[in-house]
Amino acid sequence: MGADAYRDYQAAIHDPATVHGMVEDYRAGLGIDRTHDEVDRRESRRVECPTMILWSLRDDLELLYGDVLGVWEPWTTQQRGRGLDCGHHMAEEVPDELAREIIEFLRE
Numbered sequence: 456m457g458a459d460a461y462r463d464y465q466a467a468i469h470d471p472a473t474v475h476g477m478v479e480d481y482r483a484g485l486g487i488d489r490t491h492d493e494v495d496r497r498e499s500r501r502v503e504c505p506t507m508i509l510w511s512l513r514d515d516l517e518l519l520y521g522d523v524l525g526v527w528e529p530w531t532t533q534q535r536g537r538g539l540d541c542g543h544h545m546a547e548e549v550p551d552e553l554a555r556e557i558i559e560f561l562r563e
Contacts, residue, residue: 460547501532507560508536509553514543535560 467473494500510516510523517538520526527534539556541548 457547460544496529501530503532505560505563506531506534506536507556508534509545509556510536510538511543511545512538512540 468477506527508524508527516523523538524534524536527536537556539545539549539552545553
């Protein structure tokens with residue numbers, strides 16, 4: 456993650472407003488976001504634009520969900536992606552690789 460990013464992270468997680476926002480994001484994922492997903496699924500709504508899916512290979516996403524691209528298949532019409540060899544903090548751990556993937560995707 457790097458010393459500067461870690462210092463920023465430490466400062467943020469000691470700010471009650473930041474922690475409140477983080478918890479609210481998780482709460483939304485289990486509440487209103489899930490409700491919206493269920494409505495979209497029932498109505499067969501899908502993301503119609505090209506979709507890039509990137510994930511960490513040294514996190515537990517594949518362990519929890521299996522085939523990551525397969526999870527997104529019912530939600531997208533055009534998808535591609537791959538796992539990156541990093542931990543949870545992709546932007547801090549592999550910034551150049553992540554930027555290359557995003558730039559290449561946006562150029563298409």
